[in-house]
Amino acid sequence: MDLVTIDDIRAAAASIAGWVVRTPLMPVLWDDDLLIKPESLQPVGSFKLRGATHALAGLPPAERERGVITHSSGNHGQALAYAARIAGAPCTVVIPEGAPAVKVEQVRALGAEVVLVPPPQRLHEARRIAAENGLTLIPPFDDPRVIAGQGTVGLEIIEDLPDLDVVLVPVGGGGLASGVATAIRELAPEAAVIGVEPEYAADAHQSLAAGEVVVWDEARTYRTSADGLRTSLSPLTFAHLRERLDDIVTVTEAEIAAAMARLVRDARLVVEPSGAVATAARLFRINELPRGRAVAVVSGGNVDPAVLAAAVTA
DSSP: OOOOOHHHHHHHHHHHBTTBOOOOOEEETTEEEEEEEEGGGSTTSBTHHHHHHHHHHTSOHHHHHHOEEEEOSSHHHHHHHHHHHHHTOOEEEEEETTSOHHHHHHHHHTTOEEEEEOGGGHHHHHHHHHHHHTOEEOOSSSSHHHHHHHHHHHHHHHHHOTTOOEEEEEOSSSHHHHHHHHHHHHHOTTSEEEEEEEGGGOHHHHHHHHTSOOOOOHHHHTTSSOGGGOSOOOHHHHHHHHHHOOEEEEEOHHHHHHHHHHHHHHHOOOOOHHHHHHHHHHHHOGGGSOOSOEEEEEOBOOOOHHHHHHHHHO
8 A cells, every 4th residue: 555755745735835824833831841733723723624725736627616525523524615615616525413513514604515414324425425426525534635735734843843752643534643654754753653542532542453443433432522533544544554653642531621621721722622632642641652842733623612611611
């Protein structure tokens, strides 16, 4: 299986320049050796804009005109809807029932057609609609173009902090972690790239331990508040992580909520549970991590206000 290269990521950086925010590395008050990369500051509130923009930019004009489709719990759907609106392309997003209402409504507000389905049917329904209507499917993570786009997060981290020791990155479907690990492994091979998962959706941790993709069903993964990390790896992302990720640690729901509260109060960031897991690992699992200067990727901030309020006031 061909893996994404650093040249692919550099090409993605060129294609998204001017369309995607180059987020800074921000110091935090509570840890002098930690910097955070707030992808929550993207126009659609998450890193997903990078992969969606790069994938859409690479389509022939005729394909863009016919339209694009994806399946998403919300963030990739928002990203593709936004990129498609800018490009003047029709967009359909298949969203699993139970996704946060704030994400569903924002996808609609960005002009995309929303199709709600039971979670196990999301990929099948997206493929069916694409085939019947001649739409181009842009997956949320299982696509080299998307992985390359997400890898620009790692490229920017190294450009801003070339002597770092550790990068902490959330793992759901594995697109972000695959891209970031690719960039870091090539440009800073001495640095460790550590994935972070909720313990209620730790299928990637189990997959890497087993040497094959292990899929957890919705009854297990829907226990976590980190809705963006409920998706299992694909063979493509598994191949990237098996070769390029150093380790995966897991965090509890209480630790995720506490990290959210810390980021809101002390870093003045709005962050969703999925976006807080990397910071949670640094806060609560530091003894399981390599020492040194660390960057934690805050992957998104599209959070239901009630969830945010509960975390902050707990």
